[in-house]
Amino acid sequence: MRLPFLFALIWLGLTALASAQENAQLKIGGGTIDISFDPPPSAPLRQLVLDWIATAARAVTTYYTKYPVPHVAIAVSFHDGEGVDSGRAFGWEHAHISISVGSATTAADFADDWTMTHEMVHLAFPSVPRSHHWIEEGLAVYVEPIARARSGDLTPQKVWGDMVDAMPQGLPKANDRGLDFTHTWGRTYWGGALYCLLADVEIRKRTGNRMGLEDAVRGIQKSGGSIEVEWPLERALEAADQAVGVSVLEDLYNRMRATPVSPDLDQLWKELGVERQGKTVVFDDTAPLAAIRRAITEPQSKG
Numbered sequence: 373m374r375l376p377f378l379f380a381l382i383w384l385g386l387t388a389l390a391s392a393q394e395n396a397q398l399k400i401g402g403g404t405i406d407i408s409f410d411p412p413p414s415a416p417l418r419q420l421v422l423d424w425i426a427t428a429a430r431a432v433t434t435y436y437t438k439y440p441v442p443h444v445a446i447a448v449s450f451h452d453g454e455g456v457d458s459g460r461a462f463g464w465e466h467a468h469i470s471i472s473v474g475s476a477t478t479a480a481d482f483a484d485d486w487t488m489t490h491e492m493v494h495l496a497f498p499s500v501p502r503s504h505h506w507i508e509e510g511l512a513v514y515v516e517p518i519a520r521a522r523s524g525d526l527t528p529q530k531v532w533g534d535m536v537d538a539m540p541q542g543l544p545k546a547n548d549r550g551l552d553f554t555h556t557w558g559r560t561y562w563g564g565a566l567y568c569l570l571a572d573v574e575i576r577k578r579t580g581n582r583m584g585l586e587d588a589v590r591g592i593q594k595s596g597g598s599i600e601v602e603w604p605l606e607r608a609l610e611a612a613d614q615a616v617g618v619s620v621l622e623d624l625y626n627r628m629r630a631t632p633v634s635p636d637l638d639q640l641w642k643e644l645g646v647e648r649q650g651k652t653v654v655f656d657d658t659a660p661l662a663a664i665r666r667a668i669t670e671p672q673s674k675g
């Protein structure tokens with residue numbers, strides 16, 4: 373009886389050891405991140421993936437002041453080649469993210485990648501009905517580069533240059549309706565991001581630049597909002613507006629939900645003091661909203 377029992381113990385021990393090597397756990401910003409790999413990667417690739425996940429987790433923690441959920445499970449699969457794709461965030465039953473990593477992905481590729489941070493931003497916002505999918509994607513598109521700039525992983529020039537280049541994709545095209553009614557890729561991802569940019573600037577204008585969109589979305593977090601709960605959109609916007617003390621998100625939603633709104637982006641970049649000059653971006657610190665632009669992408673000191 374003793375020997376088989378001992379064998380069983382050894383076998384159990386080895387199995388536990390094997391799965392411990394395939395899985396990993398990170399604790400960042402008060403959140404526990406359980407990572408599973410399928411199939412198990414090489415040791416160097418495994419370390420690159422863990423560093424990449426930790427960097428993204430620190431960026432969203434900087435933006436939200438804490439990790440958006442107490443626990444998330446991240447399932448990492450692998451494909452041939454370079455780069456990251458198929459990132460998805462889910463709240464059903466519990467917060468989880470699935471993502472596919474190319475087995476030839478380099479440290480530089482991971483440093484350039486936006487998807488892991490994007491998926492983690494999704495964890496912070498409640499699941500809302502399908503017609504409002506633009507706010508889920510728009511917030512992730514808008515917050516991702518700003519969170520990475522705040523944590524020192526992207527320069528403000530890169531963030532604003534990309535915004536100048538990409539934001540026009542969110543403007544309504546001929547026959548487009550408001551954000552709740554036109555569900556094209558451009559209106560969903562960049563129309564939603566445009567809503568967030570306009571809200572961020574407006575909150576800062578109305579609060580003397582003391583508060584921004586991050587304070588509004590932290591208010592949603594404090595009210596118990598996360599991907600794990602289903603809320604009507606109005607409840608999330610109300611919690612956000614209450615946190616900053618000005619009714620910006622609700623008013624802007626009422627303006628943009630059913631009507632195609634086309635703000636003058638060139639004028640907005642000028643007021644923010646952002647000018648695209650070929651491949652570089654030049655900031656004008658004498659522009660009327662320069663302080664607001666600086667506050668949005670200023671790196672935070674790491675505490």
Ligand SMILES: [Zn+2]
Nearest residue numbers: 490494509512
């Ligand atoms: Zn997304």
